[in-house]
Amino acid sequence: MGAQIHKFEAIVVGGGGAGLYAALALSKEKVQTAVLSKLYPTRSHTGAAQGGIGAALANVEPDNPEWHMYDTVKGSDYLADQDAVEIMCNEAVTTVYELEHLGLPFNRTPEGKIDQRKFGGHTRDHGKAPVQRSCFSADRTGHMILQTLYQQCIKNEVKFFDEYHVMDLILESGICRGVVAYQISNGEVHVFHAKTVLFATGGSGRMFKITSNAHALTGDGMAVALRRKIPLEDMEFFQIHPTGIYKMGILLSEACRGEGGILRNGKGERFMERYAPTIKDLAPRDIVSRCIYFEVRDGNGVNGKDYVHLDLTHLGAEVIEKKLPDIADFVRTYMGLNPVTDLIPIQPTAHYAMGGIPSNFNSEVLGDEKGTIVKGFYAAGECACVSVHGANRLGTNSLVDILVFGRRAGLSMAKYCRANDFAPLPKDPENEVLAQIEWLRSNAGGEKTAVVREALQCTMMDNCGVFRTSETLQKAQGDIAELKKRFLKIQVSDKSQVFNTDMLEAMELNNLLDLAQVTVDAAFARTESRGAHYREDFPKRDDAQWMKHSFATLSAGKTDLKYKPVVITRFQPQERKY
Amino acid sequence: MKVELKIQRFDPVKDQEPHFETYAVDCEPTDRVLDALLQVKGLMDGTLTLRKSCAHGVCGSDGMRINGRNRLACKELIQSQEQPIVVEPMKGFKIVKDLVVDMEPFFEKFRAVKPYLINEDPPPAKERLQSEKQREKFEDATKCILCACCTTSCPTFWADSEFLGPAALVAAQRFIFDSRDQAKEERLDIVGEKEGAWKCRTIFNCTDACPRDIEVTKAIGEIKKEELFRKL
Numbered sequence A: 001m002g003a004q005i006h007k008f009e010a011i012v013v014g015g016g017g018a019g020l021y022a023a024l025a026l027s028k029e030k031v032q033t034a035v036l037s038k039l040y041p042t043r044s045h046t047g048a049a050q051g052g053i054g055a056a057l058a059n060v061e062p063d064n065p066e067w068h069m070y071d072t073v074k075g076s077d078y079l080a081d082q083d084a085v086e087i088m089c090n091e092a093v094t095t096v097y098e099l100e101h102l103g104l105p106f107n108r109t110p111e112g113k114i115d116q117r118k119f120g121g122h123t124r125d126h127g128k129a130p131v132q133r134s135c136f137s138a139d140r141t142g143h144m145i146l147q148t149l150y151q152q153c154i155k156n157e158v159k160f161f162d163e164y165h166v167m168d169l170i171l172e173s174g175i176c177r178g179v180v181a182y183q184i185s186n187g188e189v190h191v192f193h194a195k196t197v198l199f200a201t202g203g204s205g206r207m208f209k210i211t212s213n214a215h216a217l218t219g220d221g222m223a224v225a226l227r228r229k230i231p232l233e234d235m236e237f238f239q240i241h242p243t244g245i246y247k248m249g250i251l252l253s254e255a256c257r258g259e260g261g262i263l264r265n266g267k268g269e270r271f272m273e274r275y276a277p278t279i280k281d282l283a284p285r286d287i288v289s290r291c292i293y294f295e296v297r298d299g300n301g302v303n304g305k306d307y308v309h310l311d312l313t314h315l316g317a318e319v320i321e322k323k324l325p326d327i328a329d330f331v332r333t334y335m336g337l338n339p340v341t342d343l344i345p346i347q348p349t350a351h352y353a354m355g356g357i358p359s360n361f362n363s364e365v366l367g368d369e370k371g372t373i374v375k376g377f378y379a380a381g382e383c384a385c386v387s388v389h390g391a392n393r394l395g396t397n398s399l400v401d402i403l404v405f406g407r408r409a410g411l412s413m414a415k416y417c418r419a420n421d422f423a424p425l426p427k428d429p430e431n432e433v434l435a436q437i438e439w440l441r442s443n444a445g446g447e448k449t450a451v452v453r454e455a456l457q458c459t460m461m462d463n464c465g466v467f468r469t470s471e472t473l474q475k476a477q478g479d480i481a482e483l484k485k486r487f488l489k490i491q492v493s494d495k496s497q498v499f500n501t502d503m504l505e506a507m508e509l510n511n512l513l514d515l516a517q518v519t520v521d522a523a524f525a526r527t528e529s530r531g532a533h534y535r536e537d538f539p540k541r542d543d544a545q546w547m548k549h550s551f552a553t554l555s556a557g558k559t560d561l562k563y564k565p566v567v568i569t570r571f572q573p574q575e576r577k578y
Numbered sequence B: 001m002k003v004e005l006k007i008q009r010f011d012p013v014k015d016q017e018p019h020f021e022t023y024a025v026d027c028e029p030t031d032r033v034l035d036a037l038l039q040v041k042g043l044m045d046g047t048l049t050l051r052k053s054c055a056h057g058v059c060g061s062d063g064m065r066i067n068g069r070n071r072l073a074c075k076e077l078i079q080s081q082e083q084p085i086v087v088e089p090m091k092g093f094k095i096v097k098d099l100v101v102d103m104e105p106f107f108e109k110f111r112a113v114k115p116y117l118i119n120e121d122p123p124p125a126k127e128r129l130q131s132e133k134q135r136e137k138f139e140d141a142t143k144c145i146l147c148a149c150c151t152t153s154c155p156t157f158w159a160d161s162e163f164l165g166p167a168a169l170v171a172a173q174r175f176i177f178d179s180r181d182q183a184k185e186e187r188l189d190i191v192g193e194k195e196g197a198w199k200c201r202t203i204f205n206c207t208d209a210c211p212r213d214i215e216v217t218k219a220i221g222e223i224k225k226e227e228l229f230r231k232l
């Protein structure tokens, strides 16, 4: 069995917000482009984003991009690269206007302008008070972005290969030459020869047991890059969002608190007042998630259990139905509660990968900590690390990131395509993929993907979640090594060529295992606490030693860590108080 | 609790015809039907095939017939189903395998109504203004996640696969009523044709099936009215 060969100047892997915005930019630049996506593009998890996209439009109160920048840098616990943050916050404004021009139905102010709401960590004038910066379309902003971009891609006749699962990157002598993909509907393997490849494959939240992330978010792009010797940056920083539906992890957006909702412990106290006196419930996520567990540990969970309440009852039916309709629907559907009258049990939920494939602000991938560019290879969106989120992302900043750097990827790819010819394909670039498929189809040993995956998710949640210590991380290291051994005995029961999701899930698990390993190893090495990475045995931030990004590579199954300094331009690191 | 699932299976390589198989699983009453299906797949029979992604009703992957009605498996709780829970693929599209159907014809119809904002004026420096009232005219339709639950529950569509179907008509409504759009006439031409809005016989199956609570039949009615008025 060989492979079909296709040739495009630009290949975009991923049909979420980042991929589609890049594809749109490429199509406007008249570059021959194809989008490959394992899901139909409209199924991408960008569609799940609820609360909004941050941009200092100043439509409802004074605001400016510099304040947005300050909040982003402070929110990141000073680990974000400030040159990249500056670009993002400035371009956020034009990006939101462009979305409107493309047809996005934003909620409107009485004058007909784009409406804005408050969100965690976004403040007026360097921390004075919460500011209305999040541009929104009810509580389905991401859905609207995804639909609008997909619609415009149809208008621009972008070529889609839907339900193609990318398994490998063709990379030789530091030059990217294409990808190898598996066509889900019939099991055929395809080689896409390209001048440029963009990875926009989204997050990896399925590494954790309780998560807001879709089943499909298994970090494929990051894992493929890692296996091709590309380092991953800042993998120890994984955001656990404070408000997931208890036990299910389904997200209840920060927009709930942006609209005035508050958190209450088992005694009914608004406990965030004690931890963040100025902005209270709108403190950044890393802080709120920790505070929830501090309360739980102090015996202040609801009924002595490991959850607290989100209280929306004082907002009134009108605000809830008009501004948070989907969230109200989730609460009714999954919990049988009425958010207008009932308190909602919530628990922190694994949400967002701050780390990922290292890229610069033209979305070019960096091959090492020295900044060597991998020619023709680009990354944008949640799978990339620019780094604009540092150790903790602010709400509404991912949608900004995926679009600003998605478009920048498209534009830099177009430039590269004009200046460069196709680099030749190596001989039989599909061979490794074919071998992996064959191995999965024939391997016997009785291990089930679902069982190994669940064990991984449990150890990550328990040992590499909100609180970490060298002991818990060592436990996770041991567990992951053991699970990797069990993976060698994985047995796929579906042998068919047609829509073989059994085999796909095994491939995805393989990706999660590699990513979990580098995550835990990077977390073990970082003996400080910063943003989402909280080490109980090293509870202080240590700027002297750790004001740097980690770069993890895997060789012969072992993680190797290197570091790169943080870019600081305007804002000197300070203690983070809210 | 013990749950019995009766799932329609079809493997195109081995089977001539679809058949049912029954599985017993142990679930929480508050689990989703999707969780039960994944339990079967993960622990009992890895060959069971379905699409899924978000697991909370926003991506549109897992439309299927559950106890005879089109639903998203991730939005139905076990406790509100009668047992055995009968699960079948959506009707009207070719079955690829088990619960997976060929969605290409569905997206083809979606594309046919020009489902994108058309406005060739140079954009202003900031946003185009639009009042809340103007936006509310098409807001309902913007909720669509293209799950196909409506189209595959429509008797008119079952009888005539050329019919554009409710989902494509909802997409058309979304742009026909957007104050910023300039291609209303083109779209009304498309939905005014013989396989368009006038084929709909107002049976309301689609509205009942929509997991996003879109008033599908009403949206189609609005298109019909608009099309009628322009002829007067």
Ligand SMILES: Cc1cc2nc3c(=O)[nH]c(=O)nc-3n(C[C@H](O)[C@H](O)[C@H](O)COP(=O)(O)OP(=O)(O)OC[C@H]3O[C@@H](n4cnc5c(N)ncnc54)[C@H](O)[C@@H]3O)c2cc1C
Pocket: A013, A014, A015, A016, A017, A018, A019, A036, A037, A038, A039, A040, A041, A044, A045, A046, A047, A048, A049, A050, A051, A052, A053, A054, A141, A142, A164, A165, A166, A167, A200, A201, A202, A203, A212, A213, A214, A216, A220, A221, A251, A253, A351, A352, A380, A381, A382, A383, A395, A396, A397, A398, A399, A400, A402
């Ligand atoms: C519930 C929820 C709510 C959120 N709310 C907000 C919010 O209000 N504001 C905000 O700023 N951020 C929010 N976020 C974060 C934000 O939505 C995501 O970080 C962002 O949408 C990611 O976009 P993306 O384009 O990088 O990836 P995705 O949208 O996840 O798309 C990934 C794409 O890659 C494809 N893909 C993956 N692997 C492969 C492979 N192997 N082969 C081929 N294709 C592949 C998938 O098919 C998909 O098309 C939220 C996240 C969640 C989970």
Ligand code: SF4
Pocket: B153, B154, B155, B156, B157, B165, B166, B199, B200, B201, B202, B203, B204, B205, B206, B207, B216, B217, B220
């Ligand atoms: S109302 Fe129209 S579109 Fe909806 S099910 Fe009936 S015939 Fe089909």
Ligand code: SF4
Pocket: B143, B144, B145, B146, B147, B148, B149, B150, B151, B166, B167, B170, B209, B210, B211, B212, B213, B214, B216
């Ligand atoms: S209108 Fe409703 S049922 Fe039809 S495709 Fe859209 S979301 Fe699904």
Ligand code: FES
Pocket: B051, B052, B053, B054, B055, B056, B057, B058, B059, B060, B061, B062, B063, B072, B073, B074, B075
């Ligand atoms: S899995 Fe996304 S709608 Fe059900």
